[in-house]
Amino acid sequence: MKARVTVSLKPGVLDPQGRAIQHALEGLGFPDVAEVRVGKVIELDVADGTTEDQVADMARKLLANTVIENFKVELA
Amino acid sequence: MKARVTVSLKPGVLDPQGRAIQHALEGLGFPDVAEVRVGKVIELDVADGTTEDQVADMARKLLANTVIENFKVELA
Numbered sequence: 500m501k502a503r504v505t506v507s508l509k510p511g512v513l514d515p516q517g518r519a520i521q522h523a524l525e526g527l528g529f530p531d532v533a534e535v536r537v538g539k540v541i542e543l544d545v546a547d548g549t550t551e552d553q554v555a556d557m558a559r560k561l562l563a564n565t566v567i568e569n570f571k572v573e574l575a
Numbered sequence: 576m577k578a579r580v581t582v583s584l585k586p587g588v589l590d591p592q593g594r595a596i597q598h599a600l601e602g603l604g605f606p607d608v609a610e611v612r613v614g615k616v617i618e619l620d621v622a623d624g625t626t627e628d629q630v631a632d633m634a635r636k637l638l639a640n641t642v643i644e645n646f647k648v649e650l651a
Contacts (some may be wrong), residue, residue, distance in 0.1 A: 505616060527636050531622035538616045540581060546607035558637050
């Protein structure tokens, strides 16, 4: 069974990686990109019956830094 | 207008970051996670009317390394 955790920076937190991508896109001929934010997506192959709460627990303990990041859990 | 590019390693490509996460989860009391793969999600604020093809072009030229990574484009 698959679980997916998407981790993204909270609004207001500076994203230098995104800024670098935006600049690079400008240089490559894509001047109309106003903002870029970069996040992580972590796909876990978990045991059948694992609940969303358990995966959220993994996210809080390891996958996301909840001071500056939000996360979203999806089970599939 | 928002566009989202999800970049993930192709199947078969080793993912040491994912392996490290799996081991760390084991140590934290989650022994039932069989595999972990880590990808990136890039959210772009693009001009209205930007097509999926244009965003895919950005992905091919900069956001993804198509030798070892797949990417998926979503417009919202």
